Amino acid sequence: MPIAVEARNAVKAFGQGAVAVKALDDVSVQIRQGEFFTLLGPSGCGKTTLLRLIAGFETPTSGQILLGGEDITHLPPNKRPVNTVFQSYALFPHLTVAQNIGFGLEMQNRPRAEIKETVARMLALVQLEPMASRKTSQLSGGQQQRVALARALAPTPKVLLLDEPLSALDLKLRKEMQIELKRLQMETGITFVFVTHDQEEALTMSDRIAVMSAGHIQQTGSPRDIYTRPANRFVASFIGETNFLTGKSDGRQVVLHNGAAVDLVTKQGAVSLAIRPEQLRLVATGSAGAMPARVASTVYFGTDTHVHLSLSDGSQIVARQQIPATGAMDLKTGDEVGVILPADALQVLED
Known part of the structure; x- marks a missing residue:
């Protein structure tokens, strides 16, 4: 698949000398044409800085930004075939919905007939035909977001950049707009580069995700790859819930700090294991292959229950039980229970 956007060894430092702060530190990534690509990470990880380098609002301290294989590192924003949708929609309150959508085309001196056709x-x-003549101040937050998207899509950019555009919406509307955004991307075929700190948002919308931390890309892959095969402890802890267990390995078996042993072929020495809450199996205490635990608390979520457990060495883990689920145990605080760690669900992680 052709590459739409590429960053090569991009560095962005703010300040000079000893006080310089690297927002991006030697970042390289390729974004494929026509995909929904998400930059995911906590605040200050560098994801918005990378987006701004692609948009042309910032220039890298070193490295290159390429669009369709062409070096655009020093090309001004208005010369790049990309558009940006910001967290604040930046709509013109004195213009109608239709006028807002057509504004960029007017600035490009497109023929009136073309503008009218494109706006329609x-x-x-974005399913806003009945709202065409309304002022944007008369619209809901979700409708304003759709206007901002339509305005950005109208000139048919090669790449659409989205900087946390859903963060101002309430939860229900956010979920609706996630579906809407994915639909728009698929219908237009335009490459979307989406910035968010919301893990669920990234997992549900993206074709691929780049997880960022401290100016570096920690892992790039499909949502399934990122969730099921995290590259390191940071990715495992940032994406969803994860239980971490530590122990020592002789190469074929890991003995955990609580004394439990797991048959697992891995490197020798101290190891860190990860397992998702839904992969733990809860059984009756004393069951073969189970390590003992005590229920510290249970939290009901409607679709499932999170069972917080204390192990014999004092460490805490969480198990998730689906509701309804055949064979699910009815547990309460203080109950003794056995925990089985399926070897095929355990992952050995780098710190």
Whole structure:
């Protein structure tokens, strides 16, 4: 698949000398044409800085930014075939929905007939035809977001950059707009580069995700790869819930600090293991292959129950039981229970 956007050894430092802070430190990534690509990470990890380098709002201290194989590192923003949707929609309150959508085309001196046709097509795409003559101040937050998207899509950019555009919406509307954004990306075929700190948002919308931390990309892959095969402890802890267990390995068996042994072929010496809450099996205490635990608390979530457990060495883990689930145990605080760690669900992680 052709590469739409590429960062090569991108460094962005703010300040000079000893006080310089590297927001990006030798970042390289390739974003494929026509994919929904997400930059995911906590605040200050460098994801928005990377987006701004692609947009042209910042220039890298060193390294290159390429678009379709062409070096655009020093090209001004207005010369790049990319558009940006910001967290604040930046709509013009004195203009109608249709006028807002057509504004960029007007600035490009496009023919009036073309502008009218494009605006009509964008209104249909974001399902806002009945709102065409309304002022944007008369719209809901979700409708304003759709106007901002339509305005950004109207000039048919090669790449659409989205900087946490859903963060101002309430939870229900956010989930609706996640579906809407994915639909728009698939219908237009435009490459979307999406910035968020919301793990669930990234997992549900993306074709691929780059997980970032402290100016570095920790892992790039599909949502399934990121969740099921995290590259290191940071990715495992940042994406979803994860239980971490430590112990020593002789190469074929890991003895955990609580004394439990797991048959697992891995490197020798001290190891760190990870397992997702839904992969733990809860059984009756004393069951073969189970390590003893005590229920510290249970938290009901409607679709499942999170069972917080204390192990014999004092460490804490969480198990998730689906509701309803055949064979699920009815547990309460203080109950004794056995925990089985399936070897095929355990992962040995780098710190």
